Amino acid sequence: MKKNYGKKGPAKGRRTKYEETQGEVRAKKYLGQHFLRDEDVASKIADTLTYKGYDHVLEIGPGMGVLTKYLLKKEIDVQVIEIDTESVVYLQENYPVLEGKIHEKDFLKYDVSEIFGMDEFAIIGNFPYNISTQIVFKMLELRNYIPEFSGMFQKEVAQRICEKEGSKAYGILSVLVQAFYEAEYLFTVPPTVFDPPPKVDSGVLRLTRKADFSLPCDERLFFRVVKTAFQQRRKTLRNSLKIFDLPEDIKEDSIFGLRPEQLSTARFIELTQIIEPHAV
Template identity: 35%
Template sequence: MDIAKPSKTKELLRRHNLELKKSLGQNFLIDNNILDKIVDLANVNEEDTVIEIGPGIGSLTQKLAEKAAKVVAVEVDQRLEEVLEETLDEYNNIEVVFDDALEVDFDDLVDGEYKIVANLPYYITTPIVMRLLEEGFNVEQIVFMVQREVAERMVADPGGKDYGVLSIGIQFHTTAEILFDVPPDVFIPQPKVHSSVVSLDVLEEAPVEVVSEEFFFKIVNAGFQQRRKTIRNSLSKAANINLSRDLVDEALESVAIDSRRRAEKLSLEQFATLSNKIYELFHK
């Protein structure tokens, strides 16, 4: 059943009396070329187990099942149960789990390593991605369709307006790449923004050495809390760490970072060096 067509998608939604919920970010792909490209660029093969987040009516799920050994589709909207039973009926390697991707333990759903491939609802993009990376799930690769401006933030270099906490979080845990852009007119309903498909290859080790990952991200978050402030002011006034100005000054001078610079000018490596020095001084 080829459902990635405007007429078929509309017919399925009408027949199952489904009204799409804006609050769940439900925008369904209606272009087979885009779907095939996602699966191909994720390098899905007959040895892979794939978890899909938000299968919707199952258009991407079908394509994944044709290439993968097993697909586990995690869907929060139980209203889609009947339509998924219909669209996925001919496949014997798909399991649909009705649960919240922000809470489910992905490692409990499959054995061994797995890939995650999804057309993500935009409203949960950042919390889902960071949860997958921070909680140490057994995922080897993530291929997501996300809002284009979010994709640009993920791969941003220091110095620009797109560079921030998300950039550092993604680049600390993965090698990130924007694979291709997707226009609004290949969805029902059409979103108001362009999308991008992003590949995140999960690193076995972070590219920088930090004494404490938790403390490192506290420093990063504090640095970007007020983007217009200098790194000196941001850190010395951060409520989540309680650092004295003298300690911040000593740390910045010690690692040769100009106290007048803003957080967006600091590289991942500089943040790592700075957080290690502050940690050392803070715990004396």
């Protein structure tokens, strides 16, 4: 499992204490790599997807393939995307069945339609802590093509994504993801199953796209309203949404007297519908 804590690499020719050899791939501090070494956990993560209603799965950051080997047992097309050249070489040498299916790319910058065209596909992986939320935001951009998504995050991030209104952990990710997907926190993974171990627990979640995932409001405005509201989450919506320059009579609606964490996804949609006729 890779956790990306920063872009700067170690000095050339030097090995840090984190660059421990496991098999043929070193865990690299500059990539923030933490290799999952528990086969039972890997198998359990592979089983989080249903593999129904689509023909392809994309694994992000397979490393040495501890999860990949269990995905390959499923009756589905498995493709992997990996930024670490050493891991790519390892996968090519040890998983010949993946020939032509290993993509040495940065998922956040890559156009996955080059792999799948217009076909739907699921995403799975042990995601780097540092870019996990960015992966989720890109998944949301691709939601028309992704009916299922599952994987491992820092525990508090996984919980935040699945959180409901009324909690301090409830925020932008919670609302935006749950507008389009059913979110389930599945299980917690301790640091001891990684080499080297991270300093915090990890959490595995599953997102299942809703049967009707279109919104009855302007979707771009919905994203803007949610993000603007939570930028000043301690304020009421009457104050945090001043940027929309709404008429005073509109702001008399009781919904504007609430703080963002008090609104469910459905109520954020309602709020967007109220603002929409007046939004610039």
